[in-house]
Amino acid sequence: MKKRFSAVAALAAVAALSLAGCSDPGAGSGTGRDASPAEWPAQDTDLTGTTLTIWAAQNSNTVPDSVVAGFEELTGAEVEVVTIPDPYEQSVQTKVATGDKPDLAFWQPTASQLTALNAGANLQPLDDAPWLDAYQPELRDITGILDGTRYAALITTPAVEGVYYNKQVFADAGITDIPADWDEFLQVARDLKDDGVTPFFDFGGGTPWATQWWVQVQLADAAADGLWDRVNANEETFTDPTIQGAIDTYKALIDEGLFNEDLATATFEDQGPALLSGEAAMAVQVNSFFGQLQSLADTAELDEKIGFFPIAPSGNVGTFIPDQSNALVAFSTGDAAREAAARQLLSYWLGDGYPDFVEAQSTVSLQSEVPSSADVPQALLDVSASLSDSVGSMQALAVANPDLYLNLGDMIQGTKTPVEVAEATQAQFAELAGAIGAPGF
Incomplete structure (x- = not known):
């Protein structure tokens, strides 16, 4: 999230991936857009001699550790x-555009990011996956789907834009109920x-990525009323x-102070200490802030x-906003045996x-029959509980993800109104919507 690259770079990557997809749809693997x-x-199928590769970001490269250890022991892979x-x-987009693909990769499971990866040509459909019915019902189809096809497997609960607050500051001010x-909220x-x-x-x-949450939480009601559908169709701007x-x-x-x-x-590194110490009462943020x-503190x-x-x-x-650490995609590599092993x-x-995995990550469970880790703080349980009636963010619902946060950062610096x-x-x-061929652009 905070490392999001600019729209200019995104345009180049989208164009390259589109060309790659036109020249090699599905790589003849039988898994792309027209796949059966x-x-x-079976989970324990012998995979001795098989090597699989998972691409991860710097903030997600240790997430698979417990799974990898267990899978290797079980299968010989x-x-x-x-x-x-x-x-x-x-x-990732640059590498994929040149034909370099892993078997699996962490990826933001939103419409805009699946489109940016040219999912129909480059990714395996994950429809009818055996774990789908294990998801909590409200999470089963919350994200990871593009044009009616599931391309991403959710492994942790999507982030939610909302308000983290210091309970002691509220109590000292006599605030007993949340806004x-x-x-x-503003009166408090x-x-x-x-x-x-x-x-x-x-x-x-630095990179003021959290500024956009202030705009997006204000748009929650409009998003529920189809705002991003209208923006996607160029009917609203x-x-x-x-x-x-x-x-x-x-x-x-x-301006009100x-x-x-x-x-x-101020930078992201300043925000957590400020809230924890009570220097500030509230921060509008997402799960990565936690x-x-x-x-900085124990549970x-x-x-x-x-x-x-x-x-x-x-x-x-x-307002929910899945990030790349929340989900995995499986690539169409042209090697049917490795594709099956990835599944x-x-x-x-x-x-x-x-x-x-839930215990190793001290995380909230996505599945009805698997309890969340006892080490999960109550605030994160409350974040997860809010997903049941949440609405999608710009990243989740728009066909493209422009640099709103950078432009808001310029506003804070006084260089944009x-x-x-x-x-x-x-x-x-x-420009991004036109690059992917969205109707109306």
Whole structure:
């Protein structure tokens, strides 16, 4: 998420992948866009002599460890996890465009990112996978599907955009109930400011990737009402009142003094300590932020100090945004035996290997019959619980993912106005949508 590359680089990668897909649809493997249903080998099928490769980012390269160890022991296969340099998405797309493919890769399971990878030509369909019915019902089809075909296997709960808050700061201010909607949320912030507390912590220095969450949580109701469908069809734009209004509101809250004074220079590394210490009361963030908090405090302290609630204009509604650490894709490599082995590894990961994986990662379980790790802090359990009625983010629902966060960062630095943020983002979106052949562009 925070390493997302620019729209210019994305355009080049999309174009290259599109050309690669035209010249070699499915690599003759029988698995691409026109594939018949795949067979799913038993989890313990002997794979002695088979080597599989998993591509991972720097922040996900240890995630497979328990699964790899168990799968190798069970099947005799060898599994190599290869770290792809950041920016991960750009690096993967560049390699795939030249014909270099792994067997499996971590990948953001959203429509825009599956499209960017030319899923129909490059990925194995995962329809009828044996683990699908094990998912909690609300998570089964939440993401990973493009044009009616499933291309990604969800392995951890998608991130949710919402509000992490310091419980002690709230208690000291006499706040006993979480805000029930956007207006109450802002009233709490203003009351805290009047008491001398910094209400919100955000960062504009470095790569200001979290700035976009402030806009997107304001769009939750509109997203539920089809906003991103209209944007995808070029029937509504970032410069129209809905999205422009959310950008304007974010700027107005900054101008009101509701954020940390060092907003323009603060970095992600500053945010966790500020919230944990009570220097600031709240941060609008996603799950990866909690990883920073877990590096600073144990579960007991986090349960004591940190809470979470989703927020939207009309109520406590979350905005979900899957990232590359949440899911895997299996590539169409042209080697039918390795493709089957890759599907077998997915079956094991989300089958017999899943309970150990949940414990090894100290994570929330996706499956009804597998309990979450006892080491999961309550705030992350609350994040997971909010998924049942959450709505999709721009990344989850839009056909392309423009550089909204960079443009908002420019706004914080004073080099773009809110109107210029919307104009620049719309121009990038239209260019990306045109590059993938979206109707209306």
